[in-house]
Amino acid sequence: MTIERLETKPRMSRIVKHNGTVYLCGQVCADATKDITEQTQTMLDKVETLLAQAGSSKQHMLSATIYLKTMADFSAMNAVWDAWVPDGHAPARACVEAAMARDVLLVEISVVAAEI
Numbered sequence: 259m260t261i262e263r264l265e266t267k268p269r270m271s272r273i274v275k276h277n278g279t280v281y282l283c284g285q286v287c288a289d290a291t292k293d294i295t296e297q298t299q300t301m302l303d304k305v306e307t308l309l310a311q312a313g314s315s316k317q318h319m320l321s322a323t324i325y326l327k328t329m330a331d332f333s334a335m336n337a338v339w340d341a342w343v344p345d346g347h348a349p350a351r352a353c354v355e356a357a358m359a360r361d362v363l364l365v366e367i368s369v370v371a372a373e374i
Contacts, residue, residue, distance in 0.1 A: 280312040290362040294331040298338040314371040319349035325356040325366040
């Protein structure tokens, strides 16, 4: 079984593919000065781009783990998430409150998807 790693750096690969499954490293927003709504949207835009690069799509997500700096942002994050996930294609999902790598980050996501 072959493991394919894309955009590999010393600490991690942005994408790992194995046995028809795509694993994305944690994704954060494009601009951490923005509010939870924009941080969530730009984070999900990055996920969509990486899934396409890996030969997958948001319709093929298997699971997602979302990390929020504070659960006070849960509803606002979910509003963006619900509009982004295609009807009938919601992955298994967990959402937890967590300390972030940088204090200005409000949300991060890790995704596993099937290859198309």
